[in-house]
Amino acid sequence: MARKVGIYTRISRDDEGDALGVARQRQDCERLADLRSWQAVKIYEDNDVSAFRRNVVRDEFELLLKDLRAGLLDGIVAYDLDRLARQPRDLERLIEIYDERPKAEFATVTNDVNLATPDGRTMARVMVAFANKSSHDTSRRLKRKHLELARQGKDSGGPAPYGWRKDDRTKVDPDAARAIREAQQEILAAVRIGTIRTRWQEQGLGNPRSGTKRMAHHHVEHILTNPRLVGYRTYHGEVLTGEDGEPIKGEWEPINSVADWEAVCAAVAERKQQRPGKSLARKYLLSGIARCGLCKTKIRGQVNPRWKPGSKASKFSYQCSVVNGGCGKVGRTGDPVDKLIVELVLKEQREKAATRAAPGERPWLREAELQAVQADITQLLEAERTKQISVSTLLQLLPSKEKERDELKLERARFYKDQKQAEAQGAAGDLSLAGFFDLPIERRQEIVLRSLSAVIIHPAGRGRRIFDPALIEPVWR
Numbered sequence: 001m002a003r004k005v006g007i008y009t010r011i012s013r014d015d016e017g018d019a020l021g022v023a024r025q026r027q028d029c030e031r032l033a034d035l036r037s038w039q040a041v042k043i044y045e046d047n048d049v050s051a052f053r054r055n056v057v058r059d060e061f062e063l064l065l066k067d068l069r070a071g072l073l074d075g076i077v078a079y080d081l082d083r084l085a086r087q088p089r090d091l092e093r094l095i096e097i098y099d100e101r102p103k104a105e106f107a108t109v110t111n112d113v114n115l116a117t118p119d120g121r122t123m124a125r126v127m128v129a130f131a132n133k134s135s136h137d138t139s140r141r142l143k144r145k146h147l148e149l150a151r152q153g154k155d156s157g158g159p160a161p162y163g164w165r166k167d168d169r170t171k172v173d174p175d176a177a178r179a180i181r182e183a184q185q186e187i188l189a190a191v192r193i194g195t196i197r198t199r200w201q202e203q204g205l206g207n208p209r210s211g212t213k214r215m216a217h218h219h220v221e222h223i224l225t226n227p228r229l230v231g232y233r234t235y236h237g238e239v240l241t242g243e244d245g246e247p248i249k250g251e252w253e254p255i256n257s258v259a260d261w262e263a264v265c266a267a268v269a270e271r272k273q274q275r276p277g278k279s280l281a282r283k284y285l286l287s288g289i290a291r292c293g294l295c296k297t298k299i300r301g302q303v304n305p306r307w308k309p310g311s312k313a314s315k316f317s318y319q320c321s322v323v324n325g326g327c328g329k330v331g332r333t334g335d336p337v338d339k340l341i342v343e344l345v346l347k348e349q350r351e352k353a354a355t356r357a358a359p360g361e362r363p364w365l366r367e368a369e370l371q372a373v374q375a376d377i378t379q380l381l382e383a384e385r386t387k388q389i390s391v392s393t394l395l396q397l398l399p400s401k402e403k404e405r406d407e408l409k410l411e412r413a414r415f416y417k418d419q420k421q422a423e424a425q426g427a428a429g430d431l432s433l434a435g436f437f438d439l440p441i442e443r444r445q446e447i448v449l450r451s452l453s454a455v456i457i458h459p460a461g462r463g464r465r466i467f468d469p470a471l472i473e474p475v476w477r
Helices: 020-035 059-069 088-100 118-151 174-188 193-203 217-225 258-274 334-355 367-385 391-425 433-437 441-451
Strands: 004-011 039-047 075-078 105-108 290-292 300-303 316-319 331-333 452-457 472-476
Touching: 004 020, 004 059, 020 039, 020 075, 039 059, 059 075, 059 088, 088 118, 174 193, 174 217, 174 258, 174 391, 193 217, 217 258, 258 391, 316 334, 331 334, 334 433, 334 441, 334 452, 334 472, 367 391, 433 441, 441 452
Parallel strands: 004 039, 004 075, 075 105, 290 452
Antiparallel strands: 300 316, 316 331, 452 472
């Protein structure tokens, strides 16, 4: 009976996403298995996955080890030993399995190493050690190269970040840029990143290389707050500055103005400070806004257990709950309450919009002061470089100037954040009832809270009753 082997293929980078590298490895490995009269029963493929980085988990490699240890395979075929392991610890895990199963087969296309023999294992350890050193050397050279490119404002290559064209990463992709700006406006209008992530996932935006994988929250946050959006060059996530203390600009088209980008970054940072680690998700419009008319405890929405698809019953209700510290005596079907409140709020905001002027963009009044401080920092650095002052003097004068600069930049970011938030939230009076309910739930709550501080739901008595608007009391701001 033919020996059953698993074929392992891996490539560290697949910038095009076409998997041609691993496909070529697979063909050569299959040819070798045929020559040895082995039966290739499974292909284990780690495409675009590093074997050198310690924090990377190779899912298919782990499965290969598991199947070999369990006896589901009689051996392994790989294109080269360094495809399997570039870290000595990974090789030792593989050798341990061959210790347990000395008759297991092992073969590579490029060399003849037998992990079942002591000499073969010694040779494998030497080869992996050299491969590991080669990876270290390459990593060191690449880091130095990328730092030099970053200081020159040049792009470092690789897949185009979302927002720029795949064929020319210096040019903006209009559709992606529009999606980014719209999402940023939503952030300023109190919409959660999680809501944006879900919509982008459904529309196939933001992560073109992930296929069907779920987008991570931090990935979407990075896209919307990336310094690259304003042309700033970064290195390991930090914005690089030149000798004049100003951020180094990259050689690509920006998507945002500095004011817009700083406003979004400030809004995201502020939200994290207000509720660190807590979800801001809401399902029902008046959850946390409505209060019980008897005990004044906050009321939250909950699914109506009597509701079924096609039934006339309301899908949800607002119920004072004993679990949340309430009396449990007041409840109301949700749909008519929401509709009433929204109609009142939109009417009130429509009347306000008719009597006030549209908000205009105002400049930050301390911009000249910030530029003066930045000029002082540049002069100090230049004076030290030309030996007019000592390093000791520089270090005595520089920290206070840097602190003043950072405080002014933070103040500027908050100023533009408040201004851009007001623009993004805008007047809701132009919204129709249907248009209002098409908005994300966070945006709807923000519009309601602009007009109301609470909604009091008064008891209606026993038995089924017709909805009475008089028992719903809005508390206006």
